[in-house]
Amino acid sequence: MKIAILMVLAYLLGSIPSGIWIGKLFFKKDIREYGSGNSGTTNTFRILGKKAGLIVFAMDLLKGTLATCLPMIFHLDVNPLWFGLIAVIGHTLPIFAGFKGGKAVATSAGMLLGFAPLFFFYSLVFFLVILYLTSMVSAASILSAIFVTVSSILLPYFWPTILPTHNWLLTLVCFVLTCYIIFRHKENIQRIKNGTENRVSFGLNKKEK
Known part of the structure; x- marks a missing residue:
């Protein structure tokens, strides 16, 4: 019974629509529009x-981390x-936002942080390198998911210091999430192929202000 209750809690944590709530509460905007x-x-x-973006990123990341830590708590x-996987499902199919959620990247990263912190930071370095080289969050997200x-x-x-033992469930979850992220x-x-993908103001190919 406790496991079932905590799984529901993990889903509800993942379902928190951080971007929507922050947008409506502080900016009177629904960012889905x-x-x-x-x-x-x-x-x-x-x-x-940037400030709102960082707050939403932190919330989406940490809800995945907290959900993953529930069994240990x-x-x-x-x-x-x-x-962690249930929280990601909640993020992508949130009950609090009409079951229309995000693309799972930040909450998946939060799951990784809760499960294997060194592996998370190792993967974060790769993400930042790709983001610097491409200036595209989408490219960094896709390639990082495959890399993980x-x-x-x-x-x-x-490199067992980063990930000491092989965990087939970790690989399976990462593979499933990679397919979903792609x-x-x-x-x-398609926009990357066409050369029209949005770029951020960071990196070698950053968007000009």
Whole structure:
């Protein structure tokens, strides 16, 4: 019973529509009506600015982390990745926002932070490098998701300090989320091919002000 209740809590945590709530509460805007129409971090940065974007990113990240930590907080003998995955599902299908949510990147990263912190920071470095090289959050997100999945298999053999043991559930969850992230970014991928993808004001190919 406790596991079921905490799984519902993990879903509700993931369902918190950070971008929508911050936009409506402080800016009187529904960010789904602007820009890409997405309620996630990138569109928040674009529509509401850096401060709001950072707050939304932190909220989306930490709700994945907190959900993943629930089994440890309540001393349950169950793999915390299940709770993190449920939070990601909540983020993408939020009950508080008509089951239309974000693209799962920040909350998936939060799940990784809760499960394997060193692996999270290792992956974050890769994300920042790709973001610097491309100035595109979409490209950095897609390539990082693929990188995390591959790394979850190889790191225990080549760099066990970062990820000491191989966990097939981690690899499976990463693979599923990678497929979903690629699917949700299909329009971004097309714009990248066309050379019309939105860029951020950071990196080698940054957007000119």
